[in-house]
Amino acid sequence: MGLKNFKQCPSPSCSTCGLKNICLPKKLASEELKAFGFIIPHSKKVFKGDKLFRKADSFKYLYCVRIGSFKTSVTSPEGTEQVTGFYMPGEVLGLCGVSSNSHYCDATAIEDAEVCVIPYKKFEEFCNKDSQLNKNFLSVLSAEVVRGHKNLLSLGSLRADEKLASFLLDLSQRYEARGYSRTEFILRMTRGEIGSFLGLKLETVSRVLSKFADSNLIEIHQKRVHILNLAGLKAILTEECRPE
Amino acid sequence: MGLKNFKQCPSPSCSTCGLKNICLPKKLASEELKAFGFIIPHSKKVFKGDKLFRKADSFKYLYCVRIGSFKTSVTSPEGTEQVTGFYMPGEVLGLCGVSSNSHYCDATAIEDAEVCVIPYKKFEEFCNKDSQLNKNFLSVLSAEVVRGHKNLLSLGSLRADEKLASFLLDLSQRYEARGYSRTEFILRMTRGEIGSFLGLKLETVSRVLSKFADSNLIEIHQKRVHILNLAGLKAILTEECRPE
DNA sequence: CGCGTCGTTGATTCGTCTCAAGAATCGTGG
DNA sequence: CCACGATTCTTGAGACGAATCAACGACGCG
Incomplete structure (x- = not known):
């Protein structure tokens, strides 16, 4: 995974981010929000067509979309690609890596984009201390399951x-x-x-x-x-x- | 939700359960496993064709399948049913309720079955104290997302x-x-x-x-x-x- | 300006659905 | 234990929707 596709940016501040009410740290008190911002060392620019992560990459980070859009996709052994979702600002990428320590799908920028990079280890520790954040995270994961079910309904019976x-x-x-x-x-x-x-x-x-x-x-x-x-x-x- | 379809059984013990190595509390030390067993007040029998929960039921419990099989399904406003998954012993039902405090899908027994009833509030508290359990739970949730992606691939491109x-x-x-x-x-x-x-x-x-x-x-x-x-x-x- | 990618539209083929009838199985009660 | 209806499953013939193959047009980038 060369870094050439990415441009590191100065640490973003959650406190001043326009997405703070829909993103992962929503509902956090301003103190906690500030503290949460500190575990995010930097944001990354990802250019159109470049991949943020690939299937089987080791899972170390979660990503919040700040700007731009992504698609996630899985590819069967025979090479057919199936797009599993589109992600816009405020949505979280990388969730299906949590279970296995490696990513399960590819995430590709479909326009120039920027994401917040959240080191999962630190995030996990933070969750253990902050029950609101832990709740948010579970909520985001569960919502992802629901999203999947909606897609199933759409694919299967429409x-x-x-x-x-x-x-x-x-x-x-x-x-x-x-x-x-x-x-x-x-x-x-x-x-x-x-x-x-x-x-x-x-x-x-x-x-x-x-x-x-x-x-x-x-x-x-x-x-x-x-x-x-x-x-x-x-x-x-x-x-x-x-x-x- | 009448209780007539259900039969309460004495509290099951995780320590002696044959599924302890694949179920939610897997990898827990025997002390913790025992303590975890105590938050499960009882198991429930569910008979073939009966529903364990329905969409929009308030979300209070997670369920682990002990015996038998379930299907989950969502129904579009127009009445078409889409089965979203089949669940066998050791698998967890009710995950898509976590995000919204109400269940998102129906769960129906497709043969006579028995489940462990896990009060979510207590479970959440337990997770906050036991990082291994919290990890397991995240892993199960994430695996559910992965399962959804696999289904999407199957429905969409095969x-x-x-x-x-x-x-x-x-x-x-x-x-x-x-x-x-x-x-x-x-x-x-x-x-x-x-x-x-x-x-x-x-x-x-x-x-x-x-x-x-x-x-x-x-x-x-x-x-x-x-x-x-x-x-x-x-x-x-x-x-x-x-x-x- | 030219090239490549992306999008539109048409003609035809193929896979799955629909409709329909009959067979096998299960549960129930006499 | 057997008869009965209710499900569930199988199989066939025909219709329909989406895929395929193919050509052309529109835009964006160098």
Whole structure:
């Protein structure tokens, strides 16, 4: 793992970070928040396309996304890649390394990004002392399990248009939670990555998005999405048979 | 949640439990193991078809399977059920409740079963005192995330026969880890439940299993499975195009 | 400006679902 | 113990949705 892809930055301060209310140390009192900041020696820049960690890398750090977006993926022995999630600022990367001391998936920046690097050993010690932080951590882990279950539901029992609708709605909701527009945003990932995530081919993703545009549910130009009819998208998920 | 489906049993003792080396309190010293046993007030019998907990039930307990098997499932607002996992003795149920104080999925006994009931509050306190137990718990949570990723890979990028092969191999491996035969076991779940889990219809499950039997990879009579050619099953997952 | 990556769209093929009927098994009560 | 209905499983024929193959267009970077 060469360091060439990374640029170390001065220690970030959690106290002044805009994400402090949604990130790992949320709800910490200002004293503890300050102390927590000290266990983070530095943040890292990761450039588009570069990997933050790979499967089987030894697990030493957790990462909080500060800026940019990541995908995580697993690759079967035969070489097929499956995207398992997209991560935006305030979300935690590396959780599936906790159980085995080595990472289970790859994490790749899908745009230039910056992460906080949290040494897991120190973090663990801190958790043992601070029950609020420990609670947060368990909560984040459990939420990751829930996220997985939602994805299973999506992959296992939805049709292509339902998958895409649910995908767009999920993004919409997460952008809104971060203070951005819930109706206008940019798809940071390619059609192929969306397809891998949803169990579809990139052509199908493209087709369905075009169909949504034809039905005036969305406007889409390349990576720019504008949701025109939020209720209509939701309706796709609830209606048994959609009208043409 | 009536209690009629459950039968309380005297407090089980972790020290004498046959699963102590694979269950939550694994690796605990005998003193701690004994102390841990005391926070478990009782075990519960759950009969086939009954639910241990439902989505949105308030989260107060974790459950360790002692005897029997469970499925977990989530149901979309429109009523389609998706099975998210099968659980056998030594595995922990209720993990996705940790993040939100209420359960996220349903857990249903697929055969008569018995679980240890762990009050989460007390468990949390115990974890704060015992770093080995805390470690185990994090490990179990993280393993659950990994399990989810594996399922995603299976649901998202495999064909029907590959899904079934990978499903059988997973069962085989888990039975072996529990001291049972890895080539002969009983499918506790129905074809429909397997199908829901794998994103297939029950007819497809049945067809593929018959095809495996025709190819002498397995013998199957109802729920009884006998794997004749373990390597052959694995080959299905690695070969690009299988011969007829 | 030219090249590579990414996205769109069309024609055709293939895999899985759907619908349907029948067989095997289990549980229950007479 | 056997008869009964209720599940569960198997198998077939046809329909449909998504994959595949292929060509072209749009954008971004050097």
